[in-house]
Amino acid sequence: MLRGVFRGLELTFILLILALVLGNGVPSSADDMERARAYTRQIEFDYFSWMANAAFVKMRAASIGAPHIFSPAAQKQIVLEYLAATRQTLDKEYRLEQLYADAGIENKELASEALRAELDALYARQRELAPLAESVAQGQISQILAEVGLTVGGQPVPEVLYRVTPLPKALIISPRSRIEQTANVSIEAELTLDEIAALEERVDKGLDVSSLVVNIGGVGVYPTMVMRSADLSWLLNTVAHEWIHNYLTLRPLGMLYGETPELRTMNETVASIAGNEIGTLALRRFYPELAARPALAREANSISEPFDHPEPGDFLRPPFDFRAEMHETRVTVDALLAGGKIEEAEAYMETRRLVFLKNGYLLRKLNQAYFAFHGAYADVPGGAAGEDPVGPAVRELRARSASLAEFVNTIAWMTDFQQLKDALGQ
Numbered sequence: 001m002l003r004g005v006f007r008g009l010e011l012t013f014i015l016l017i018l019a020l021v022l023g024n025g026v027p028s029s030a031d032d033m034e035r036a037r038a039y040t041r042q043i044e045f046d047y048f049s050w051m052a053n054a055a056f057v058k059m060r061a062a063s064i065g066a067p068h069i070f071s072p073a074a075q076k077q078i079v080l081e082y083l084a085a086t087r088q089t090l091d092k093e094y095r096l097e098q099l100y101a102d103a104g105i106e107n108k109e110l111a112s113e114a115l116r117a118e119l120d121a122l123y124a125r126q127r128e129l130a131p132l133a134e135s136v137a138q139g140q141i142s143q144i145l146a147e148v149g150l151t152v153g154g155q156p157v158p159e160v161l162y163r164v165t166p167l168p169k170a171l172i173i174s175p176r177s178r179i180e181q182t183a184n185v186s187i188e189a190e191l192t193l194d195e196i197a198a199l200e201e202r203v204d205k206g207l208d209v210s211s212l213v214v215n216i217g218g219v220g221v222y223p224t225m226v227m228r229s230a231d232l233s234w235l236l237n238t239v240a241h242e243w244i245h246n247y248l249t250l251r252p253l254g255m256l257y258g259e260t261p262e263l264r265t266m267n268e269t270v271a272s273i274a275g276n277e278i279g280t281l282a283l284r285r286f287y288p289e290l291a292a293r294p295a296l297a298r299e300a301n302s303i304s305e306p307f308d309h310p311e312p313g314d315f316l317r318p319p320f321d322f323r324a325e326m327h328e329t330r331v332t333v334d335a336l337l338a339g340g341k342i343e344e345a346e347a348y349m350e351t352r353r354l355v356f357l358k359n360g361y362l363l364r365k366l367n368q369a370y371f372a373f374h375g376a377y378a379d380v381p382g383g384a385a386g387e388d389p390v391g392p393a394v395r396e397l398r399a400r401s402a403s404l405a406e407f408v409n410t411i412a413w414m415t416d417f418q419q420l421k422d423a424l425g426q
Contacts, residue, residue: 036173036183039203045168045186047221054163054223061131067139075136076286079232082126082133087230089122130164137282138162141240144281149405150247158246161223162239167216169196173203174210174372176342179334180261181372187213200365210368220245220271232290236282241275244408251412262417265376265390272379273398274408320359323382325352330371330386337368393420400424 037044067075096115105111138160145156166189173183191199196213203211217238219225224242229235248254248267257267284291329352336345346367353366363370374384378391385391394411397420401407414420 032173032182033185035207036171036185036203039199039206040171040185040187043187043191043199045188047186050165050225051221051223054161054165054225057131057163058161058223061135067132067136070132070136075139078129079133079136079287082129083230083232083235085122085125085129086228089119089126090228090230092119092122134162134164137236137239140282140286141236141243141278144240144278144285145243148278148281149403150408156243156247158222158250160239160243162218162226162242163223164226164228166190167219167225167227169213170216170373171199171203172212172214172369172373173207174368176208176210176346176368177340178337179330179368179371179375181264181369181376182209184373186219210372212365212367212369212373214370214373218242220249222246232287233279233283235279237275237279239275240278240282241271244271244274244278247408248412252415253412256415260416261372261376262390265378265385265388266394266411266414266417266420268376269378269391269394270408270411272377273394274404276379277404322356322361323380325356326384327382327386329366330375330384333368333371334386390417390420393417393424393426396424 067078070078092115096112096119099105099112099115100108102108142151142156142160145151145160146154150156168186168189169191171183171185171187172181173185174180175182187199191213200211200213203209215227217227217234218241220242224239224246226235226238226242229238245254245267248270249257253263253267253270256263258264280291329349333345333349336342336348349366353363356363356366371384371386375386375388377383378385378388379395381392381395397411398404398407401410410423411420414423
């Protein structure tokens, strides 16, 4: 196990440079990035420090032989206990937020004393379980990768290594005249909503662009970063998704991640398709009793989880199809922008945002940057991708491939969208 970890960590420097310079949201234009960073230099996330700490945690876990010193039953129990502690933590954090938001409670520190003590105990339990639970999940994903043929001599290259952590936020920038991600800057996770709104306003006015700060579920550095979640299905899918990014980063498709919008969408759609397949196989293999259940919880940055606000007559309305409505919105916006009607497009997006809000979807902003970010994840038809042909082409290649490994290894060596179209005879 130690040999495998050290072999994986030998790739850390290369993967970090490739991921930060060439991939994972970095645009092809250095000028665009530098203009954006004029507004973010003091609040940018420090990946180097984070990776050094994560690598140390992984080596310490490997030094005790985790997870191999535990039986399969014990490994499973470790993961389930970790998820239970995470679920309790999330619940108590929410209760603490409610308490501090209650204007009727004067001495909030005194009123929250017991709750904060419970949270401290849960945080300690999570710190104790996390390295072990992560080692178990890494091993389980590795087994599935070997079974589907995405390994070398039975070993994933690079090793599957991830760390659950507070993730940086991403400042996304798009021109107002078209939907295209021209900058993606990782910024500190602790920014308040007021600070985020102020940053977006400065960037919009200073650069005459559309900007949006978004939450993310994972980052494909090495070890990969994964958001805290109590949903085991989502966790396994995300760990696999980010590993696919590592795998692609050592091949042309990943190296060229930010060269064009089409290549970015190809990367993200491949990672989503493969990550979901691998995660689902792992859930069925190691947690069959959970595979048949509904998701325990949606990821915290879900954009499609409505809040409850029933109104008279709601039961008479047809169900609100988020993906279909978002697809319609994107298609209309693209048409307006293509006709040079920028102000009309922006007014339309705000009108549509209010429609989503009325139907329970908390979209803080709906603009060009929103579509530039979310439109790249095109593993499912419809949604923010609109009529972009890249996602359907990637899905078609998967449908025609005899196996997941054939699909990933075929597209991994492509260097532009035309090669994908040629492979499909388009």
